[in-house]
Amino acid sequence: MIKLxxxxxxxxxxxxxxxxxxxxxxxxxxGVNLEGAIVVKALFINTKGISYKMRxxxxxxxxxxxxxxxxxx
Numbered sequence: 001m002i003k004l005x006x007x008x009x010x011x012x013x014x015x016x017x018x019x020x021x022x023x024x025x026x027x028x029x030x031g032v033n034l035e036g037a038i039v040v041k042a043l044f045i046n047t048k049g050i051s052y053k054m055r056x057x058x059x060x061x062x063x064x065x066x067x068x069x070x071x072x073x
Contacts, residue, residue, distance in 0.1 A: 010049070039063040 002022040011031040019034075022042040030049030040062035044050065047065075050058070055065055 034058065037061075 002019060004022055004024050004027050007024070007027045009032050010028050012029075013033045014037050015033050016036045017034075018038045019042045020038050020040045022039075024043060024047055025045040026047065027044075028048045029044075032049065034054070038061075039058050042058075042063045043066070044055075044058065044063055045066045050065075059065060
């Protein structure tokens with residue numbers, strides 16, 4: 001599993017990246033490009049910078065969103 005806990009990915013170009021199962025808890029995703037990224041089972045928990053439209057797109061591609069307590073494993 002890719003762990004990107006508390007990562008600052010502001011303005012990162014992750015176009016086409018394989019983020020399958022990645023842990024993105026508390027990551028800063030402001031301005032990030034996730035076009036075509038593989039996000040199946042990627043955890044977006046308490047992330048910053050994801051618009052409603054982007055969230056819906058990522059959920060449709062298999063991403064998991066949750067707001068609330070951290071799930072550190």
